[in-house]
Amino acid sequence: MIEPTGVAADAATILFNLPDYHVISTTITAGRRQVIIETDQPPGCPSCGVIASRRKERRLQRLRDIPVAGPVDVLWSKYRWYSQEPACDRLSFFESTPQVPARARSTSRLRDQLVDAVILSGRAVSEAAAGFAVSWWMVRAAVTEACLLTLPDVDKLSPRMLGTDEHRFRSVRYFQDPGTKAWTRFEPWMTTIVDLGLFAVHGEMDSRMSVMPPSGRHFS
Ligand SMILES: [Zn+2]
Structure with missing residues (x-):
């Protein structure tokens, strides 16, 4: 059963609390919550920095994120934008944010919590993976990346x-x-x-x- 609860989108945005995003739809299917999010602001072109105003197509990208009062399936309705600057080599680009940089498949807040669990709290990689419902490999990658920066x-x-x-x-x-x-x-x-x-x-x-x-x- 799919049960739309879109009227509560603003409350959902506040509860979901991912910087630079708002929730555009929420559904519950057989007890499993799904949230679709969109960015708040038009992005700057990664080549010339000019803020874009015309959107091209969009795609839904699945994101791994921290559990918000339990597991949530997060989909980012992610747009490709035209570069506005005529002198810019880049014709278009997919938006990215500090929470989800280009090519990332998970939020920074999830990666930060995985690293904290292993490095600050001394939890085993397998234990952190189970606690956040992500793969061992993902925890390993987050810790390795953080270690390169913070050892x-x-x-x-x-x-x-x-x-x-x-x-x-x-x-x-x-x-x-x-x-x-x-x-x-x-x-x-x-x-x-x-x-x-x-x-x-x-x-x-x-x-x-x-x-x-x-x-x-x-x-x-
Ligand atoms: Zn550009």
Whole structure:
């Protein structure tokens, strides 16, 4: 059953509370809430910066977002706009916002909360993923991106207890030795170094662990 509740759109915008967006429709289907949102302001062209005023087509883009009083399916009614500046090389562009930059599939507020859960609160990646109903990979990507920006200078730290957390971060690969033609199985692992006193992530490194196939034979 689809039950339109569009009359409450302004209240929905206030409750949904995503900066630069308003809610244009809300529905409940079998207990599952869906919200369709639109941007508040016309965007500036990413090339020339001139504010656009003519819209082209739109498409609905699904966004992953924080749960708002429980899970919500969020669709962004996202427009392509014409660039107004005659001297600009770009004819048109899809709008983006600080909450959902170009090519993003999730809101910044979701990524921020995932990073806080893992780095500040010391929750396991799998636990944060389950809590926010997103994939392990998404939490991993958000934390990696944040770590690149916020990892502290390790020379200035004096942790009392160091811990490590290791996990596979890519699928298994096989490489062939050019000389012997033998295939070797590689498991890409990532090692995270954690201050056990603060539960803060101090560093990350890739480690490639070479593991023989279970049979002990090389593939050829
Ligand atoms: Zn332009």
